Amino acid sequence: MKDGDVFEVFACNWETVTAFLAVETQWRLAIGFGALAWLGIDYAAADVAFRRLGISDQAFAGVQVMERAALEVFAEEAG
Numbered sequence: 723m724k725d726g727d728v729f730e731v732f733a734c735n736w737e738t739v740t741a742f743l744a745v746e747t748q749w750r751l752a753i754g755f756g757a758l759a760w761l762g763i764d765y766a767a768a769d770v771a772f773r774r775l776g777i778s779d780q781a782f783a784g785v786q787v788m789e790r791a792a793l794e795v796f797a798e799e800a801g
Contacts, residue, residue, distance in 0.1 A: 738784030741777045745785070760796040763789050 731739050745768040750761040763785070772782060 735784065737778060737781040738788065741772060741775065741781045742785050742788045744771045744775055760793055762793060
């Protein structure tokens with residue numbers, strides 16, 4: 723996906739997508755020996771954003787699903 727790309731989100735998923743995007747800068751990374759490993763979202767930092775935005779537990783669970791899917795893609799790209 724590139725900046726400016728347009729995609730459709732079902733209304734039932736809107737809160738989850740909004741929550742995921744709200745914490746897109748809160749990923750934990752491990753760097754060593756010239757390699758980069760994506761570990762997952764920093765939940766302590768994400769919790770602050772979720773509470774301030776009033777994100778539901780259901781949306782948080784959806785964010786975890788999106789996180790796992792993203793980690794799979796990152797791993798594939800790392801080869």
